[in-house]
Amino acid sequence: MKSTILTNPNKKPKWHKMSVGGYIALIITTLLSIFPFYWMFIVASNGTDEISKIPPTLLPGPRFFTVVSHVYEALPQFNQALLNSFYVGTSVALAQVFFSAIAGFAFAKLNFKGQRFMVLFVVLTMMLPSQLGIIPLFMLMGYAGLLNSLGALIVPALVTAFGVFWMRQVIDSQVPNELLEAASIDGAGIFRVYLGIVLPIIAQSSFVLGLFSFLASWNDYLWPLLVLNSPENFTAQVAVSELKSSYAIDYALNMGGAFLSTVPLLILFIFVGRRLVRGVMDGAVKG
Amino acid sequence: MSQNTVARRTSKPPSPWKPVTPSRKLSNPNAVVSLNGRWGYIFTAPFFVMFLIFGLAPIIYSVYIAFFDWDALGTKVFIGMDNFTNLMADDRFWNAMVNTFDIWLMSTIPMLIISISLAAVLHSPFLKGSTFWRTILLVPNITSVLAIAIVFGQLFGRDFGIVNDIIGALGFPHVDFIQGTQSSHIAIASMIVWRWTGYNALIFLAAMLAVPGELYESASLDGASKWQQFRYVTLPSLRNTITFVLIVGTIGGLQVFAEPLILGGSYNGGDSGQFSTLTLFLFDQAFVAYKWGYAAAIGIMITVIVSIVSIINFYITRKLAGEKK
Numbered sequence: 001m002k003s004t005i006l007t008n009p010n011k012k013p014k015w016h017k018m019s020v021g022g023y024i025a026l027i028i029t030t031l032l033s034i035f036p037f038y039w040m041f042i043v044a045s046n047g048t049d050e051i052s053k054i055p056p057t058l059l060p061g062p063r064f065f066t067v068v069s070h071v072y073e074a075l076p077q078f079n080q081a082l083l084n085s086f087y088v089g090t091s092v093a094l095a096q097v098f099f100s101a102i103a104g105f106a107f108a109k110l111n112f113k114g115q116r117f118m119v120l121f122v123v124l125t126m127m128l129p130s131q132l133g134i135i136p137l138f139m140l141m142g143y144a145g146l147l148n149s150l151g152a153l154i155v156p157a158l159v160t161a162f163g164v165f166w167m168r169q170v171i172d173s174q175v176p177n178e179l180l181e182a183a184s185i186d187g188a189g190i191f192r193v194y195l196g197i198v199l200p201i202i203a204q205s206s207f208v209l210g211l212f213s214f215l216a217s218w219n220d221y222l223w224p225l226l227v228l229n230s231p232e233n234f235t236a237q238v239a240v241s242e243l244k245s246s247y248a249i250d251y252a253l254n255m256g257g258a259f260l261s262t263v264p265l266l267i268l269f270i271f272v273g274r275r276l277v278r279g280v281m282d283g284a285v286k287g
Numbered sequence: 288m289s290q291n292t293v294a295r296r297t298s299k300p301p302s303p304w305k306p307v308t309p310s311r312k313l314s315n316p317n318a319v320v321s322l323n324g325r326w327g328y329i330f331t332a333p334f335f336v337m338f339l340i341f342g343l344a345p346i347i348y349s350v351y352i353a354f355f356d357w358d359a360l361g362t363k364v365f366i367g368m369d370n371f372t373n374l375m376a377d378d379r380f381w382n383a384m385v386n387t388f389d390i391w392l393m394s395t396i397p398m399l400i401i402s403i404s405l406a407a408v409l410h411s412p413f414l415k416g417s418t419f420w421r422t423i424l425l426v427p428n429i430t431s432v433l434a435i436a437i438v439f440g441q442l443f444g445r446d447f448g449i450v451n452d453i454i455g456a457l458g459f460p461h462v463d464f465i466q467g468t469q470s471s472h473i474a475i476a477s478m479i480v481w482r483w484t485g486y487n488a489l490i491f492l493a494a495m496l497a498v499p500g501e502l503y504e505s506a507s508l509d510g511a512s513k514w515q516q517f518r519y520v521t522l523p524s525l526r527n528t529i530t531f532v533l534i535v536g537t538i539g540g541l542q543v544f545a546e547p548l549i550l551g552g553s554y555n556g557g558d559s560g561q562f563s564t565l566t567l568f569l570f571d572q573a574f575v576a577y578k579w580g581y582a583a584a585i586g587i588m589i590t591v592i593v594s595i596v597s598i599i600n601f602y603i604t605r606k607l608a609g610e611k612k
Contacts, residue, residue, distance in 0.1 A: 111318030112327035133345030284493035
């Protein structure tokens with residue numbers, strides 16, 4: 001990262017003083033960021049009646065496991081839904097990294113006719129609203145016999161213009177040309193150059209791209225809702241939205257479902273949060 | 288936009304292996320010339336093939352069906368521009384348009400101000416635990432819109448929501464957030480702000496860290512106050528980043544649908560369409576009314592609107608944030 005001024009004590013600039021106000025702002029931001037998760041748990045562990053009091057309970061209650069069992073009563077396939085989400089997310093992440101990395105390598109480091117135009121094409125397609133083609137895509141999934149299957153979630157998400165563009169930027173800025181030239185002049189073929197030199201350098205960034213693809217897939221809501229209709233194929237998001245429609249307003253049940261579908265992400269985040277932060281910041285447009 | 292990458296690229300030392308003056312113009316001036324470029328076609332082919340089938344072809348086809356009267360099961364009838372002229376006369380379309388822009392404005396402006404301020408706080412070299420704060424900022428962004436809309440729907444509830452508890456404690460009457468037009472927009476905008484502020488703060492922080500420290504040093508030697516440094520050093524150097532965040536936010540913000548869909552529990556966007564948005568209206572026509580041609584026409588209008596607003600954004604931010612390059 002470019003945070004050398006942060007780590008080098010001798011270069012500490014004198015014009016910025018860290019004020020108490022800054023910390024207060026950060027603490028408030030932290031509380032606001034965490035609160036909805038905490039609130040999900042509060043509601044799910046107290047039950048709907050308990051939170052309807054004024055002032056509402058702000059402490060966890062004893063009913064969490066009762067509510068969880070209600071979630072499983074309302075939707076016995078909830079575990080299957082979590083597994084489905086995991087399966088779809090992982091497949092999408094692996095495919096996107098694989099296809100984006102190799103295409104990004106070609107766009108960044110190879111010279112072929114039309115390369116410039118193709119990159120422009122990729123950038124322009126990133127600007128297209130994704131909902132525009134949703135009806136024909138739905139029909140296409142019907143023709144392909146993929147409706148009501150997890151394939152309908154995986155196949156259209158195997159590649160994205162964003163992934164290719166991102167990997168191109170990463171490879172362009174992280175992989176020095178000299179290294180590739182030296183290797184290829186020493187007689188290494190293109191696959192050895194790619195597998196032996198490029199891939200190890202971009203491993204971190206590929207991982208970050210994979211994480212973002214996984215998260216996007218896990219959190220996708222409308223498309224799974226449209227193409228899936230039998231409960232054994234539901235993803236976690238569809239399952240949670242089913243809870244919402246099957247009962248009038250049972251907040252505890254809804255929040256219990258939402259909480260269960262979010263916990264896997266929070267656990268994942270504990271391990272990969274710092275890398276995601278780096279990924280976001282590395283990919284930022286600076287200047 | 289990618290001024291920085293371009294600058295970095297051109298400032299690379301010349302490679303000893305590269306011919307000093309390439310006789311023919313390279314398609315890719317940064318390419319490794321000793322690698323056989325033809326592989327490029329094979330390496331990019333899977334992307335292009337799949338993108339054409341699942342990305343571009345559906346879009347082109349929906350442009351085509353926008354000129355037909357098609358109710359999904361029945362026959363297609365070519366009706367020329369009728370879908371578009373009907374759309375122009377459709378109150379629901381204009382209602383959705385007004386709602387979309389209102390939600391977009393109410394989310395974008397606070398989000399920009401808060402995220403730039405947070406980035407400025409995080410930029411301070413005296414900040415303790417910066418990794419922790421940065422990581423926390425990203426937490427809202429990884430959560431699903433569904434889970435968050437369920438929580439916010441409860442928080443903004445009329446009778447037992449915490450927001451109304453606070454409003455009540457301050458001595459004001461309760462607000463029925465979901466039923467009101469402006470108030471439901473506040474609820475939806477707050478979800479968007481909650482989700483994206485931290486993420487964008489990290490983007491702005493990255494851009495601030497890329498500003499050379501000498502600029503600040505000379506500014507403070509010239510006697511510039513902290514605010515003046517922010518206004519005349521930091522802000523102009525964020526110009527491209529602000530443009531980028533605004534354009535990405537416009538593309539996403541003008542297509543907002545998940546929050547209102549979950550909040551209202553249907554494609555109507557509330558009992559009187561008070562928070563119906565353009566994309567929600569598209570889905571309503573496509574998957575409730577099954578008017579596929581009409582829905583496709585809405586999709587095209589959304590694309591046109593997004594493009595126009597993005598271009599306007601681009602010029603406004605150049606004017607506002609920037610002196611010369």
